[in-house]
Amino acid sequence: MPTVSMTVNGQAVSGEVEDRTLLVQFLRENLNLTGTHVGCDTSQCGACVVHVDGDSMKSCTMLALQANGADVTTIEGLAKGGEMHPMQQAFMDNHGLQCGFCTPGMVMSAIDLVAKNPNPDEATIRSELEGNICRCTGYHNIVKAVQQAAKNMGG
Amino acid sequence: MVENGIGASLRRKEDNRFLTGKGNYTDDINRPGQTYAYLLRSPHAHANINSMDISAAKSAAGVVAVFVGQDLVADAVGGLVCGASVTGKGGEVNKTPPRNVLTMDKVRFVGDPIAVVIAETLAQAKDGAELIAVDYGELPSVVSTSAADKPGAPQLHEECPDNVALDWELGDKAAVDAAFAAAAKTASVDLINNRMVTNPMEPRAAVGEYNSGTDEITLYMTSQNPHVHRLVMSAFMNIAPEHKFRVVAPDVGGGFGSKIFTYNEEAICAWAAKKINRPVKWTADRSEAFLSDAHGRDHVTKAEMAMDADGKFLAMRVSSHANMGAYLQLFSVSIPTLFHGFLLAGQYTTPAIYLESRSVMTNTAPVDAARGAGRPEATYLLERLVDVSALEMGLDPAEIRRRNFIKADQMPYQTPVVQCYDSGDYDASLDKALANADYDGFAARRDEAKGRGKLRGIGLSAYIEACGVAPSAAVGSLGVGVGLWESAQVRFNPTGGVTVFTGTHSHGQGHETAFAQLVTERLGVPVENVEVVHGDTDKGQFGMGTYGSRSLPVGGVAIANACDKIIAKGKKIAAHSLEAAEDDIDFAEGNFTVAGTDKTMNIAEVAFTAYVPHNYPEGVEPGLDEIAFFDPLNFSFPAGAHVCEIEIDPATGTLEIVNYTAVDDFGVLVNPMIVEGQVHGGLAHGIGQALLEGCVYDEDSGQLTTGSFQDYCMPRADNLPSFNVDYAPTVPIHNPLGVKGCGEAGAIAAPPAVINAIVNALGIKHLDMPATSEKVWRAAQAAG
Numbered sequence: 001m002p003t004v005s006m007t008v009n010g011q012a013v014s015g016e017v018e019d020r021t022l023l024v025q026f027l028r029e030n031l032n033l034t035g036t037h038v039g040c041d042t043s044q045c046g047a048c049v050v051h052v053d054g055d056s057m058k059s060c061t062m063l064a065l066q067a068n069g070a071d072v073t074t075i076e077g078l079a080k081g082g083e084m085h086p087m088q089q090a091f092m093d094n095h096g097l098q099c100g101f102c103t104p105g106m107v108m109s110a111i112d113l114v115a116k117n118p119n120p121d122e123a124t125i126r127s128e129l130e131g132n133i134c135r136c137t138g139y140h141n142i143v144k145a146v147q148q149a150a151k152n153m154g155g
Numbered sequence: 156m157v158e159n160g161i162g163a164s165l166r167r168k169e170d171n172r173f174l175t176g177k178g179n180y181t182d183d184i185n186r187p188g189q190t191y192a193y194l195l196r197s198p199h200a201h202a203n204i205n206s207m208d209i210s211a212a213k214s215a216a217g218v219v220a221v222f223v224g225q226d227l228v229a230d231a232v233g234g235l236v237c238g239a240s241v242t243g244k245g246g247e248v249n250k251t252p253p254r255n256v257l258t259m260d261k262v263r264f265v266g267d268p269i270a271v272v273i274a275e276t277l278a279q280a281k282d283g284a285e286l287i288a289v290d291y292g293e294l295p296s297v298v299s300t301s302a303a304d305k306p307g308a309p310q311l312h313e314e315c316p317d318n319v320a321l322d323w324e325l326g327d328k329a330a331v332d333a334a335f336a337a338a339a340k341t342a343s344v345d346l347i348n349n350r351m352v353t354n355p356m357e358p359r360a361a362v363g364e365y366n367s368g369t370d371e372i373t374l375y376m377t378s379q380n381p382h383v384h385r386l387v388m389s390a391f392m393n394i395a396p397e398h399k400f401r402v403v404a405p406d407v408g409g410g411f412g413s414k415i416f417t418y419n420e421e422a423i424c425a426w427a428a429k430k431i432n433r434p435v436k437w438t439a440d441r442s443e444a445f446l447s448d449a450h451g452r453d454h455v456t457k458a459e460m461a462m463d464a465d466g467k468f469l470a471m472r473v474s475s476h477a478n479m480g481a482y483l484q485l486f487s488v489s490i491p492t493l494f495h496g497f498l499l500a501g502q503y504t505t506p507a508i509y510l511e512s513r514s515v516m517t518n519t520a521p522v523d524a525a526r527g528a529g530r531p532e533a534t535y536l537l538e539r540l541v542d543v544s545a546l547e548m549g550l551d552p553a554e555i556r557r558r559n560f561i562k563a564d565q566m567p568y569q570t571p572v573v574q575c576y577d578s579g580d581y582d583a584s585l586d587k588a589l590a591n592a593d594y595d596g597f598a599a600r601r602d603e604a605k606g607r608g609k610l611r612g613i614g615l616s617a618y619i620e621a622c623g624v625a626p627s628a629a630v631g632s633l634g635v636g637v638g639l640w641e642s643a644q645v646r647f648n649p650t651g652g653v654t655v656f657t658g659t660h661s662h663g664q665g666h667e668t669a670f671a672q673l674v675t676e677r678l679g680v681p682v683e684n685v686e687v688v689h690g691d692t693d694k695g696q697f698g699m700g701t702y703g704s705r706s707l708p709v710g711g712v713a714i715a716n717a718c719d720k721i722i723a724k725g726k727k728i729a730a731h732s733l734e735a736a737e738d739d740i741d742f743a744e745g746n747f748t749v750a751g752t753d754k755t756m757n758i759a760e761v762a763f764t765a766y767v768p769h770n771y772p773e774g775v776e777p778g779l780d781e782i783a784f785f786d787p788l789n790f791s792f793p794a795g796a797h798v799c800e801i802e803i804d805p806a807t808g809t810l811e812i813v814n815y816t817a818v819d820d821f822g823v824l825v826n827p828m829i830v831e832g833q834v835h836g837g838l839a840h841g842i843g844q845a846l847l848e849g850c851v852y853d854e855d856s857g858q859l860t861t862g863s864f865q866d867y868c869m870p871r872a873d874n875l876p877s878f879n880v881d882y883a884p885t886v887p888i889h890n891p892l893g894v895k896g897c898g899e900a901g902a903i904a905a906p907p908a909v910i911n912a913i914v915n916a917l918g919i920k921h922l923d924m925p926a927t928s929e930k931v932w933r934a935a936q937a938a939g
Contacts, residue, residue, distance in 0.1 A: 038440075044864035075176035091174055095832045098409075102408075126873040127873050130873050135840075136356075138836050
């Protein structure tokens with residue numbers, strides 16, 4: 001089996017994978033980073049979103065080998081020194097999560113959204129989160145959370 | 156006043172782990188030596204299994220075992236059970252065809268599992284399953300709800316002639332027919348309550364593990380009710396005795412009903428783990444979830460109203476077909492009957508109501524409880540019928556509702572369909588909703604929209620919900636096979652921290668926070684010193700789980716009652732320590748005080764004394780750890796009024812919800828932030844049903860054509876508006892905490908509000924859900 005190497009949450013990692021191993025499988029099964037979830041098999045739900053070289057990416061839609069040499073950030077890599085990322089904090093403050101299953105992907109997508117749209121209005125937030133499905137919240141509080149985080153992230 | 160008690164919008168205790176990737180969902184669990192299970196499923200809707208050859212699969216690389224239905228039968232594993240026995244016309248109870256864990260002779264829907272392959276890796280299990288040779292003899296299939304009982308329809312089960320599992324009626328048909336004959340005006344609507352796939356974001360999963368040293372099975376699984384799952388798998392399926400069987404439902408990523416039921420796959424993981432003496436893991440992918448999870452709704456209905464000359468409702472008549480799918484799942488026939496018929500009075504004084512409901516079998520996945528379960532179907536037909544009645548009468552939809560409302564001073568109110576409502580003020584919630592939605596200003600907004608080429612409509616929905624199903628004796632007499640009480644244990648640790656064991660289960664509802672607030676309110680213990688434990692049959696006492704918005708109205712009261720037992724015992728201990736009479740001890744905000752003095756003892760000190768009983772009252776047991784079981788006297792009856800305002804672009808059929816106003820009566824709100832979140836989520840479910848979601852099976856082949864998120868449209872962020880949520884509470888006389896359930900209200904109220912707004916905009920009588928852009932465009936073109 002081929003070997004893949006990448007940086008995940010600031011640490012160099014490598015492992016043997018099959019050609020068909022998806023990035024999300026490598027993260028969950030090889031690295032035991034189970035915060036990244038799998039909610040569908042058609043690249044629709046976004047529960048698996050991570051950052052690859054700074055861009056949000058559905059890790060179910062990328063082979064592990066395609067991420068060779070990449071810099072990957074998962075939900076586990078956001079909090080620094082025990083302090084949550086402003087986006088995580090905003091989701092908590094605004095009750096932007098219920099069952100928590102879509103949450104990691106939603107937070108990772110939202111961070112990328114704000115990075116690319118520092119002052120997003122509601123319509124932009126809703127449109128940009130189209131690739132992340134939440135069944136619990138009705139998105140109302142997710143939108144509020146992203147708005148708060150955008151302010152706190154210095155947008 | 157106690158800090159962080161009832162009424163505080165406290166941020167959730169569970170959020171830290173969910174937000175940092177430290178949640179522990181079933182698929183996150185891996186056990187040493189674990190194998191992977193893959194289910195081979197029928198690709199046909201209806202077929203005889205002429206032969207099956209598993210030999211090549213058995214010898215495939217990495218395959219540990221292959222099992223078929225006969226292997227489980229040989230091990231005396233029982234089939235899946237239906238928990239409902241509802242008595243229909245002529246005193247006949249529903250016919251329940253048997254269902255094996257793995258189907259042996261005849262498959263009855265696409266996805267019906269016939270074999271399981273267990274291998275070292277999931278890929279090897281899948282590869283092995285491809286080597287199973289099955290010779291199917293295809294049979295004609297039927298998927299249509301309304302056609303299943305027609306002459307000549309393909310027959311699913313010998314036990315169910317004409318594919319009818321239950322033919323049920325409720326009410327006085329003769330009185331209703333007489334009222335129609337004498338009515339000044341009647342209204343009628345034919346409608347379809349579209350089939351939904353529940354789709355919690357976490358697919359079902361299970362990990363079974365066997366300990367040969369203790370002969371115990373542990374099953375980690377996605378469950379809303381782990382004790383009930385253990386009970387069913389033990390008592391009816393013979394997997395293991397309850398005391399040798401641990402079911403753990405760790406973090407569960409949403410349920411909405413679909414994780415109540417005992418399914419094939421979880422039972423297989425538990426059984427096979429012992430059989431091969433290695434852990435067995437199964438995780439559904441989303442396509443598999445679409446095929447194998449129980450679906451919801453799927454009624455085809457005719458509803459009629461008889462009125463006097465003033466639009467006063469005299470009688471209602473409903474005839475409905477409900478699709479049960481290929482097998483009766485756990486609640487099955489009780490949904491379109493008990494959970495549907497008993498709600499048909501809604502908020503109105505309609506004196507005579509008659510419902511006949513046929514539960515039919517089809518070549519589709521089983522249909523069972525899904526967020527609201529029967530109550531959305533009842534509310535949809537009723538609130539659509541009320542709008543059609545208003546149209547017939549030439550009355551404003553708000554006015555016809557007011558003329559027929561049960562008034563607040565009529566509470567408690569006995570409806571003609573079994574339920575006795577214990578509280579509610581429907582005029583108050585409607586008035587507030589209309590004010591919040593600026594109903595009076597709608598005409599001007601409609602005219603302004605018309606100037607922009609848009610069709611603007613407004614729709615109302617005045618709903619009632621019956622949740623916290625109870626009492627146990629009553630539901631038992633109706634044919635539900637369980638008691639619906641709830642349990643709680645409140646345990647003080649010697650150092651003053653409190654562990655609360657609840658028999659309910661949280662899969663997004665925030666019990667760890669809201670229930671801690673209850674304890675803080677009751678016992679005065681700081682909320683950070685209260686830990687709520689659920690979801691593990693080895694940790695807590697038996698409980699019935701979470702569904703039907705029962706956790707707070709039933710489980711919450713059990714917690715409060717256990718707290719009261721703690722206080723009662725604490726008074727004895729404090730009285731002894733403070734050298735006072737027990738009757739002279741007051742308890743407030745965490746302190747036991749001798750009345751009229753400053754002699755006081757904190758509850759944490761009392762707890763320590765209880766565990767170190769050196770100076771202790773005679774005849775009192777050591778320890779401070781109390782359990783309570785609560786069986787309510789009645790259902791909980793949340794209600795409310797919702798107003799939906801939409802704009803349609805007639806050129807494209809695209810639709811925008813421009814305002815959605817909800818005013819709900821949930822009684823006391825323990826954590827308003829969480830309640831509001833539940834409302835939002837329910838609304839998304841209801842709006843999804845109204846506009847986007849519809850599960851479709853191909854009429855000819857019986858194939859599931861909406862089998863993924865690419866084909867089945869889940870609501871996305873850009874399909875929904877922000878919501879305008881408010882409350883108009885009343886006091887429920889049967890609930891000691893004054894609370895009502897809130898989890899299903901949005902899903903119940905929203906579909907008719909949305910459709911009423913659309914037909915208002917288009918000036919038509921009715922449009923079936925889901926009102927997709929294409930459907931709206933066609934209707935707009937036809938309406939001119």
